[in-house]
Amino acid sequence: MAVVVSSRLHSYVCCLLFIIISQASAQPSFLNHFCLSDEGSFTANSTYHTNLNTLLSNLTSNTQIDYGFYNLSYGENSDKVYAIGVCRGDVKPDECRSCINNSTVLLTQLCPNQKEAIGWYDKCMLRYSNRSIFGLMETSPLFYTLEFVNATNVDQFNQVLDNLVSNLTGIAAASGDSLRKYAAGNSTAPNLETIYGVVQCTPDLSQQDCNRCLVEAFSRITSSGKISGRVATPSCNIRYENYRFYDEPSTTADAPAPSL
Ligand SMILES: *[C@@H]1O[C@H](CO)[C@@H](O)[C@H](O)[C@H]1NC(C)=O
Ligand SMILES: *[C@@H]1O[C@H](CO)[C@@H](O)[C@H](O)[C@H]1NC(C)=O
Ligand SMILES: *[C@@H]1O[C@H](CO)[C@@H](O)[C@H](O)[C@H]1NC(C)=O
Ligand SMILES: *[C@@H]1O[C@H](CO)[C@@H](O)[C@H](O)[C@H]1NC(C)=O
Ligand SMILES: *[C@@H]1O[C@H](CO)[C@@H](O)[C@H](O)[C@H]1NC(C)=O
Ligand SMILES: *[C@@H]1O[C@H](CO)[C@@H](O)[C@H](O)[C@H]1NC(C)=O
Ligand SMILES: *[C@@H]1O[C@H](CO)[C@@H](O)[C@H](O)[C@H]1NC(C)=O
Ligand SMILES: *[C@@H]1O[C@H](CO)[C@@H](O)[C@H](O)[C@H]1NC(C)=O
Ligand SMILES: *[C@@H]1O[C@H](CO)[C@@H](O)[C@H](O)[C@H]1NC(C)=O
Numbered sequence: 001m002a003v004v005v006s007s008r009l010h011s012y013v014c015c016l017l018f019i020i021i022s023q024a025s026a027q028p029s030f031l032n033h034f035c036l037s038d039e040g041s042f043t044a045n046s047t048y049h050t051n052l053n054t055l056l057s058n059l060t061s062n063t064q065i066d067y068g069f070y071n072l073s074y075g076e077n078s079d080k081v082y083a084i085g086v087c088r089g090d091v092k093p094d095e096c097r098s099c100i101n102n103s104t105v106l107l108t109q110l111c112p113n114q115k116e117a118i119g120w121y122d123k124c125m126l127r128y129s130n131r132s133i134f135g136l137m138e139t140s141p142l143f144y145t146l147e148f149v150n151a152t153n154v155d156q157f158n159q160v161l162d163n164l165v166s167n168l169t170g171i172a173a174a175s176g177d178s179l180r181k182y183a184a185g186n187s188t189a190p191n192l193e194t195i196y197g198v199v200q201c202t203p204d205l206s207q208q209d210c211n212r213c214l215v216e217a218f219s220r221i222t223s224s225g226k227i228s229g230r231v232a233t234p235s236c237n238i239r240y241e242n243y244r245f246y247d248e249p250s251t252t253a254d255a256p257a258p259s260l
Contacts (some may be wrong), residue, residue, distance in 0.1 A: 034099025154225030
């Protein structure tokens, strides 16, 4: 069991609709999504609508991108659409494409006429808007989940988790590049189970913005003493568990993990 908490500065159309539609849908459901109404809505078959469809189908048919980061735009002037898709740093290109593809299908079903929307799966995130979203650090809308189960030794657990996440944050922000800003690692304290963590920013962020995003995101779940947690924003996300939920890179140079 987990608590799900959503917060936003934008207004959004949400939950009841989400439950009804996701049951009828063939796609696996998102962890969470927002249909944002701040940027307004489009009408069926408008130029914006067709641009969005072109952009999303181009996104899913692109087989050249093998580093898990999609940022594309399409259209002119007020009908221009911007999209960002990012997969968790350990996800292989084929699975990433499938995840992004599923996101384009589901997000357009769930948000049939909002110009801006965002959805998160376990392994990828997709968002689009009529405003330029490249290189912008945004921590809203966000959601987080925390497992109800407490760690055995809460104080020690929080300490180890803080160290792990700040370590991973430093690595993702500093040694990430414009294709990937991701770090995964584990940490074990005396008398404690191992904590496995992953942090990631969209790689269009600067090192400073990536760092700021992760620090702000982690502040939502820090010191809870819960054995499992997750927080996701448009620009970055963090997840930790008491089991390994990500693939280790095949070469250590690939995606550095700290040995603590
Ligand atoms: C997005 O569309 C809304 C109207 O639907 C408009 O008010 C807003 O200015 C547009 N944003 C941009 C950046 O064009
Ligand atoms: C939009 O286009 C589709 C196919 O071209 C058509 O079936 C549908 O009726 C149109 N919807 C509106 C509101 O015009
Ligand atoms: C679609 O993607 C291809 C690469 O797969 C790219 O060359 C082309 O410019 C894209 N078109 C649009 C409309 O984004
Ligand atoms: C995409 O959805 C299909 C079902 O429509 C599912 O079998 C597949 O595992 C999904 N892909 C990912 C990466 O979750
Ligand atoms: C994307 O998903 C749709 C529906 O699940 C499927 O029909 C289509 O073949 C998929 N496209 C790609 C490129 O995987
Ligand atoms: C976890 O710890 C909190 C505060 O120490 C306590 O109120 C709560 O009942 C505990 N939850 C469980 C599931 O043990
Ligand atoms: C990781 O944490 C250890 C202490 O827990 C610290 O000595 C080390 O410098 C950290 N590494 C990074 C890259 O932050
Ligand atoms: C992708 O994002 C970068 C910034 O990280 C930007 O310079 C580039 O123009 C974007 N790509 C497209 C196709 O817009
Ligand atoms: C923890 O991560 C290191 C890589 O930094 C890895 O070698 C080790 O096997 C991991 N430990 C566990 C228990 O998964």
